[in-house]
Amino acid sequence: MNAIICLIMRRMRIPLLVLLMVYTIAIVGMTFMPGVDSQGNPWRMNFFEAHYFVSYMGTTIGFGELPYPFSNTQRMWVILSMYMTVVAWIYAIGVLLALVQDEALRRAIVESRFTRAVSNIHEPFYLICGYGDTGRALVSALEKRLMRTVVIEMKPERIDVLILENYPVYVPKLGADASQPNHLVEGGLKNPHCAGVVAVTDDNLVNLHIAISTKLLRPELTVIARVDSHDVAANMDSFGTDFIINPFVIFASKLHTALHSPELLLLRDCLSGYKTSCQPLNPPQSGLWVLCGYGRFGKAVYERLKEKKELRLVVIEAVLEKTGFPPAPYVAGRGTEADTLQQAHIEDAVGLIAGTDDDVNNLSIVMTARELNPNLFVVIRQNRADNKIIFEAAKADITMQPSQIIANHIRVLLTTPKLVDFLRLTKLRGNKWTRQLVTRLKTALNSTPPSIWQMTIDKDSTPALWEALKDKLINLKCLQMDPRDRRKKLACIPLLLIRGEEEIQLPEETECLRQGDQVLWCGKHGVASWMEWTLRDPLVLTYLSTGHILPRSYVWRWLQNKNMTVTRLPNS
Known part of the structure; x- marks a missing residue:
């Protein structure tokens, strides 16, 4: 609020001084203008009468000539005063309108309202940094349980999406860079009711800054951060980040569990709410698997699948120079072409993993592979949540959507953390x-x-x-x-x-x-x-x-x- 007042006063200083000067000249000049009273005696306005007249004359209300009809000299001064005050008001109003449209003032007002709304929360809440696919799914899941959230998102279009959401509980939101500590403080980082901070932006470094700032300002708070880089994850871990979420590692572990212990995967998905049908997957336990894409996702999946000796892997990658050459047999290509899949012996394969970072390519890989081998167990990666409809039409056995996996994993950590302990004990059974x-x-x-x-x-x-x-x-x-x-x-x-x-x-x-x-x-x-x-x-x-x-x-x-x-x- 102090910043808003200072900004308004700084921008309106000159217009206010101009108005003050014009009104002073008009009032003082009016006291010097000679006139006559009703009996023809010489008369001049006193300061109060002049101030009263100029006040309503300057606003163009026009009550008339009071208390006596003016002389021509007074009327000439009134005409001059009217033009001076009108011009001064036009200038002041123009500056005021420009100030209202000023981005700095609007941002200061929004931040002030946001800070006030957060300070009025008197129950536990979570500060969610990032409202992309992951943040949106997480806020929706928490709001369904009537758990309070506060959102900081840098992209305006995502804030617009949040405004249109019909959540049962009001969600304070701020369009700002969450990596700046002052915005975290505005979002309630130092609020005693803040239960934790979740960093799920699209930038690993931003998530790292959020985790570091939180642990330095509030070491006792729970910090959950999304990351898909091992170096950044190691840096987060050195600052004591409580939970470091890598969607590719989580999914690779899920696929590994599906192959080794499908009952445990079924139990975990059903209890965590990730699946509603709770039907077993029963993926092939042995044979040839074709892995399309050897980026971060492909490497994480490859590291877990290679542990099962009954499986043979063939990797298809278009840019091996950037991703690196896998230790398993590989084929250079995108996998969307039939000849590339045939080089990988797709006709003899039991499973296919379409794991590139392009949704169209993944769908094309699946459709082409099914024409060559209709009996494939298909795992497909969905990068954008907006493509949910077409991925459902593809009818893959497993659809891996990183944002949904992260949101579901974080929801379990925040709402039922003991479920993680239960699943850990179940794995040993x-x-x-x-x-x-x-x-x-x-x-x-x-x-x-x-x-x-x-x-x-x-x-x-x-x-x-x-x-x-x-x-x-x-x-x-x-x-x-x-x-x-x-x-x-x-x-x-x-x-x-x-x-x-x-x-x-x-x-x-x-x-x-x-x-x-x-x-x-x-x-x-x-x-x-x-x-x-x-x-x-x-x-x-x-x-x-x-x-x-x-x-x-x-x-x-x-x-x-x-x-x-x-x-x-x-x-x-």
Whole structure:
């Protein structure tokens, strides 16, 4: 606000001085102009009368000649004063209109409104730097869970897209360079309610600057940064960035898991909400795979696939001089031509990975390859989210969209971080145990898409349970009861119980809870709301744990206790 006032005063200084000078000359001159009163006696205006007249004359209101008709000398001075004030006002208004259109002032006003909106947030929020495909998907996912976000994006057209979005909660937004620390501070970096910073811009260096600035200004904050360069990732790691997200590495790991443990991949995708169908992929476990594109994505995929000895790889790359020559057999070309694919023995291949940085080329590779070998397992890379419709029409077995992968991965880290721990423990269990868990989830949830939430037993989020655990034991079975009818069971399963350093996977219903426990739940959509009722309402919790329905009114409770006393008297 101080910057806005200083800018206005600096630009309007000369016009205001001109107006002040013109009005001073007109007022002082009017006091010297001779006139006559109603009786013909000599008369001159005093300073107040002159100031009053010039004030309404300068605004062209024109109340007339007051208090007496003017002499010709006074009228000549009035004419001169009118032209002086009109010209001064035209000049001042012209400068004011130019000031309103000044980009610096408009930017200062926008930043002031943005800073004020962020300072009025009194609940946890995340500062999202970058509103491209990744940022848009992430903000949308968080807003669906009613989690507050603040966005800083440098490109104006992306800010326009954000303005048109109909999110359930208002999202403060600022069009600025997030790599500048002052913009991060304006975005709430030093706000005590800021829960973390997410850097998902298109520039690795900008993300690096955001991560460094955040760790220097607020070391305790969680920082998540997108990066696709190993050197920049190493630099981020040296400054203590909490999570470094490389979409190519994540997808390569996903593809590797699909080949080694498809049940684990199915479980991970379903629980994280990445897939709604939850159908197994079953990719070929052996044979020839053709990899088109040996850039950053291709190299990440190649490094993971080469670990499986049953697979043979052939790489197709158009600019080997820039990407480097792969250690596997390769063919020079784009892969969109039939002869290039035939040189890679596409007729004998079991899988195809179209992983170039051009969506049109990837689609062309898939269509050409399917004409030569219709039985291919197809993995395709989608670079732009706008091309979703045509990629769905391609009907690939796996579609890799970097922005969606990053957004989904970050959403899990921000909303249900314990799911990462659960999947880590599941990986150690083996395929058979994972397969049994998938079957159990399908049975419990009736093959509907699962909803994941986590619970921490504390005074704020679970006040009823927190108080109840001081006096009695409550187990997981109690929380799984339907608060509307304790004879029925909510469609949910506890996946993980964390008690200090102890991690209990798939805890039993008889497991008694303690204050400070953290529980990761999986259930049908809407079950979390019913459970939250139990966790916050002591009367509901009493009903589920004991079967007694207590009246909510103190009067009814007193009457109930009195009736119970009267009932016991004959037996005494």
